[in-house]
Amino acid sequence: MHSPLYRSYNAAGVDHYYTVDADHVNQADSFWPLQKVAALVFVDQEESTVPFYHLFNGNAVDNYYTTSIAEVEVAINAGYVNISDDPLTYIYPTQICGSVPFYKLYSASQTDNFYTTSESERLDFIANQGYVDIEIAGYVLPLTPSQCT
Template sequence: MPTVPSTQHPDPRQSVPLYRIFDLQIFDHWYTTTSEYEKKDQYVHQGVAAYIFPTQVTNTTPLFLFWLEEAGDHFITAERSEMEAWLHAHRENNRVRYSGILGYVFKDSSSGGVPFYKLYNANRNNHLYTACEAERKHARESGYRDDGPIGWVYPGSCSEPPSVVQMDDVNLHPGASPT
């Protein structure tokens, strides 16, 4: 008898917060699923970017996390081919460090998630990931290139005005606090 794909959606209560931290010193957004990261004066906790799964569940794909040392930038992809291309292109000069699987996101919108967008600012060598449409719009208006969704997630906190995405100055939204 052939296997029938499951139409059940994963329980959102199985998801975990994906925190976004902003490093004021090197102008870098970085992401973690633990609230127990090393606290430094230059770090600004920007809240929950999204909710993702700590283990693979129905219709999810891994988020691969990289540290681009030379650029001072964290990079996330859900595409295995993109991950392999980055590793291959930079394997000899050690400019890219693969940090592992950050968590799992939905492959498409059929599971009830919202798009998790990847944006990039070449002037700042900074990737920004957001599930917030207002923040996405503001980032594009501030010089970020919109690379579209890398997956679908359960939304995190989204408030106005959007968080740190200015090209030339750092504006913290209300509620952002140095940690």
């Protein structure tokens, strides 16, 4: 079953945070106030999905997400802590019918990883906010279901 993936933003730390835990982002004292629902993901592993690991670096105040265990190891060696049980989510590694790209962007000046399904938001962050396009992190379900062809 899929669940909303909430996107939050900490303006003080300049960091985006993604979680399926609505209680966490709705806390009055949350460091990462809710911005929007970014996509739909899975909280249990479904056919064709892979873990979407969550890591955090407290010194850099940066949340980092990946499907790659090799990237997890590199991030841990760079000072990140694997907190994938916060809770662990699952996404598609390749596009399947009805899924959309989950774009990963990065701002070196802000040490911020940003993920979005919106092409217009992706282009705005590249053109106007100093982010570079890194990759498609995986594929997620859109908020509005699409027809398979």
